[in-house]
Amino acid sequence: xxxxxxxxxxxxxxxxxxxxxxxxxxxxxxxxxxxxxxxxxxxxxxxxxxxxxxxxxxxxxxxxxxxxxxxxxxxxxxxxxxxxxxxxxxxxxxxxxxxxxxxxxxxxxxxxxxxxxxxxxxxxxxxxxxxxxxxxxxxxxxxxxxxxxxxxxxxxxxxxxxxxxxxxxxxxxxxxxxxxxxxxxxxxxxxxxxxxxxxxxxxxxxxxxxxxxxxxxxxxxxxxxxxxxxxxxxxxxxxxxxxxxxxxxxxxxxxxxxxxxxxxxxxxxxxxxxxxxxxxxxxxxxxxxxxxxxxxxxxxxxxxxxxx
Amino acid sequence: xxxxxxxxxxxxxxxxxxxxxxxxxxxxxxxxxxxxxxxxxxxxxxxxxxxxxxxxxxxxxxxxxxxxxxxxxxxxxxxxxxxxxxxxxxxxxxxxxxxxxxxxxxxxxxxxxxxxxxxxxxxxxxxxxxxxxxxxxxxxxxxxxxxxxxxxxxxxxxxxxxxxxxxxxxx
Numbered sequence: 001x002x003x004x005x006x007x008x009x010x011x012x013x014x015x016x017x018x019x020x021x022x023x024x025x026x027x028x029x030x031x032x033x034x035x036x037x038x039x040x041x042x043x044x045x046x047x048x049x050x051x052x053x054x055x056x057x058x059x060x061x062x063x064x065x066x067x068x069x070x071x072x073x074x075x076x077x078x079x080x081x082x083x084x085x086x087x088x089x090x091x092x093x094x095x096x097x098x099x100x101x102x103x104x105x106x107x108x109x110x111x112x113x114x115x116x117x118x119x120x121x122x123x124x125x126x127x128x129x130x131x132x133x134x135x136x137x138x139x140x141x142x143x144x145x146x147x148x149x150x151x152x153x154x155x156x157x158x159x160x161x162x163x164x165x166x167x168x169x170x171x172x173x174x175x176x177x178x179x180x181x182x183x184x185x186x187x188x189x190x191x192x193x194x195x196x197x198x199x200x201x202x203x204x205x206x207x208x209x210x211x212x213x214x215x216x217x218x219x220x221x222x223x224x225x226x227x228x229x230x231x232x233x234x235x236x237x238x239x240x241x242x243x244x245x246x247x248x249x250x251x252x253x254x255x256x257x258x259x260x261x262x263x264x265x266x267x268x269x270x271x272x273x274x275x276x277x278x279x280x281x282x283x284x285x286x287x288x289x290x291x292x293x294x295x296x297x298x299x300x301x302x303x304x305x306x307x308x
Numbered sequence: 309x310x311x312x313x314x315x316x317x318x319x320x321x322x323x324x325x326x327x328x329x330x331x332x333x334x335x336x337x338x339x340x341x342x343x344x345x346x347x348x349x350x351x352x353x354x355x356x357x358x359x360x361x362x363x364x365x366x367x368x369x370x371x372x373x374x375x376x377x378x379x380x381x382x383x384x385x386x387x388x389x390x391x392x393x394x395x396x397x398x399x400x401x402x403x404x405x406x407x408x409x410x411x412x413x414x415x416x417x418x419x420x421x422x423x424x425x426x427x428x429x430x431x432x433x434x435x436x437x438x439x440x441x442x443x444x445x446x447x448x449x450x451x452x453x454x455x456x457x458x459x460x461x462x463x464x465x466x467x468x469x470x471x472x473x474x475x476x477x478x479x
Contacts, residue, residue, distance in 0.1 A: 033459050040456035048449050051416055055423055055445070062427025076369075076430050079355045079362035152366055 074129065074173050074194070077154040077249070081172070084253035085139075085154070088268070089146035093292035095259055097269040104137075104238040104270075105305050106228075106277060109213065113230040113281070114205060116185030121281050125174065125188040126210050127224040130196055133237035134224040135159040135171030139252060140238060140270030141226065142172055147275055147289045148282070149181025156249035159241070160194060166241040170249045175199060183282045184229070191223075228274075229281035232302075238273065239266040272298035273305065316400045317461050322454035326392035329447040333385035336440045340365065340378035353435050364434035369425035377422065381440055384415055388447070400460040409455060412448040419444050 114122040125141065127134035135158070142151060155173040159166070174188030189200045202210060213233050214225040226234040243266050244252055258264040276298035279290035289295060343351045344365060353361035364370065370377050390396060391408040399405075419441045426433055 033461075036459050037457060040459075041453070044452045044456035048452055051445070051448070054420055058420060058424045059427050062424075062431065076363045076367035076432065078360050078432070079366075082362070082366070 074155045074157040074175060076176075077156045077172065078253075081156055081249055081253040082151070082154055084256060085142045085151065085172075086146050088257045089143045089271070091257060092143070092259065092268045092271065093147070093289065093294050095268065095294050097272040097294050097297055098259070098265050099269050099273070099298065099301050099305065101239055101266040101269040102273055102305060103240060104133075104234065104236050106232050106234055106238075106273060106302065109227075109230060109233050111209070111213070111227075111230040114187070114209065114227065116187070118185065120181070120183065120185040121229040122185040122187055122227075123229065123278065123281075124206055124209065124227040125186070125224060126202065126206070126214065126226075127174075127188075127190055128192045128196070129157055129173055129175070129190050129194045129199070130160040130163070130192065131223040132159040132163050132166035132169045132241040135169035136166075136237045136239055136241035136244060136266075137224045137226070137234070137270070138172040138174065139244075139256060139267045141274055143256070143267060143271035144274035144278060145179060145181075145184075145186055147271075148183045148278060148286070149179055149186075151177055151179050153177045157194065158249075166245065169241045169244050170247050170252050171244075172249070183285055184278060226274075228277040231280050232277040234274070238270040268294070269298075273302070276302050315461060316398055316405065316458045318397045318458035319454055322450070322458075323392055323394040323397040325450055326397075326447060326454070327389070329443055329450065330385050330388045330392055333388070333440060333443040333447065334382065336436060336443060337378060337382035337385055340436055340440070341376065341382050344370070344376045344378045351434075351436060358431065358433050359435060360432040361434040361436055363432040364426055364430055364437060367425070367430050367432075369422075369429055380418070384418070384444075387411070388415075392451075397454070397458075405455055405458070408451060412451045415444045416448050 114124055116122050123145070127138070142154065145151065153176045155176055157171060157173045159169040159171060161168040173190060175190045175193075177188060179186040179188075187206070189202055189206065191198065191200060191202070193199045209227055210222075210225055213227065214222040214235070222235055224234065224236065228234075243262050247255070247263065252263055252267075255261045256264050256267045259268050272294040275289065275295045279285075279295060279299065280302075282290070284290040290299075340351075343349050351361040351365065353359070355362065365378070372380060388411065391404070391411055396404055396408070422437065423441060426437070
């Protein structure tokens with residue numbers, strides 16, 4: 001019979017043994033599977049826990065280093081800073097600059113312009129991240145350059161906090177910045193970082209120019225040095241760095257559009273002078289920049305400023 | 309005679325859950341990639357305190373070997389699709405099982421680097437990027453636990469096996 005009973009209804013011994021074996025094997029398999037699952041789940045839990053611990057550790061490290069951050073930290077510029085540079089570049093063009101704020105005069109020069117690989121005349125900036133004069137100068141230089149092209153990858157930092165003349169000046173850094181323009185090329189070299197460690201090196205031609213015109217003396221590099229296409233140069237700061245004392249980079253960004261504030265007036269006036277020098281390089285292009293009120297005023301004043 | 313089909317034993321929810329998470333990852337990475345290449349499309353992300361999406365997505369760390377991280381993320385999630393198709397989850401092939409885990413682990417490794425870049429180097433947080441990181445992590449966790457629950461077995465042959473076992477018992 002199909003149910004394992006013989007003709008007299010007696011259970012087959014063989015069938016009972018088969019059934020018992022089946023149940024025993026099924027139970028063993030189930031137990032084995034439960035054990036396997038338990039072991040796998042423990043391993044999975046351990047693995048996931050390890051991953052979470054690593055991620056939490058990284059975040060904790062970030063919070064910890066933030067607390068102990070020194071003045072030489074170089075961080076990507078906030079969107080507020082990047083936007084302010086671009087905005088002030090345009091908004092301040094129609095204003096009348098107060099050129100009395102420009103205390104570091106430009107100098108005329110006649111030397112062959114450095115050329116970029118794309119043939120555009122080049123502006124060379126040489127500076128150091130610890131340097132307070134560079135800290136002050138980068139703001140107007142960035143604003144002036146933003147009138148001819150676009151920046152990306154700007155950073156913010158502070159100059160040395162142990163500099164006696166102007167400690168802890170909030171500033172930009174050009175170390176990771178890239179600049180695109182149809183009129184000029186901008187080559188920025190931050191030679192050393194905030195700890196005076198070598199950062200970016202000059203080419204042979206740049207070094208020759210820097211040595212000849214940079215005003216450096218042994219052990220005292222003339223930072224910042226800016227060569228505007230061999231026509232003009234800036235040695236040192238264009239205004240007093242202490243104008244920015246006590247501010248953060250975001251605070252400078254927030255105030256530099258306001259020409260009635262001390263930082264705003266100094267940055268805008270310096271940016272207009274730099275713009276006039278760049279317009280001299282580009283032959284007055286683009287016209288909407290080079291014929292703007294602020295730039296025309298600065299262009300007219302260039303000769304007298306240079307004679308200061 | 310045994311005509312068995314070896315199956316992974318993975319839970320039935322594994323494939324659909326993972327595919328939904330992959331779709332979310334693709335959506336987030338696509339948005340970040342478009343915003344990276346088209347500057348007219350700003351990231352909807354208020355810059356306040358430590359949160360600043362633009363500072364993160366325009367930082368030097370936003371590219372690896374010159375390739376935008378957002379694009380790498382998109383490629384990662386698109387490459388994730390075949391690993392999570394139902395047929396892949398049903399397969400008992402250990403190469404698929406461990407390949408899927410390794411692929412997920414590579415994503416976690418990259419997420420660790422990106423979290424490090426945000427927390428330690430940039431000190432700003434991009435909420436959209438964090439969304440991608442969380443999606444990657446959750447997808448990895450689901451993958452790991454679904455794989456742990458998957459005990460391969462000969463699905464269609466339990467009865468056959470029993471018969472074989474019974475024959476053994478007879479002997």
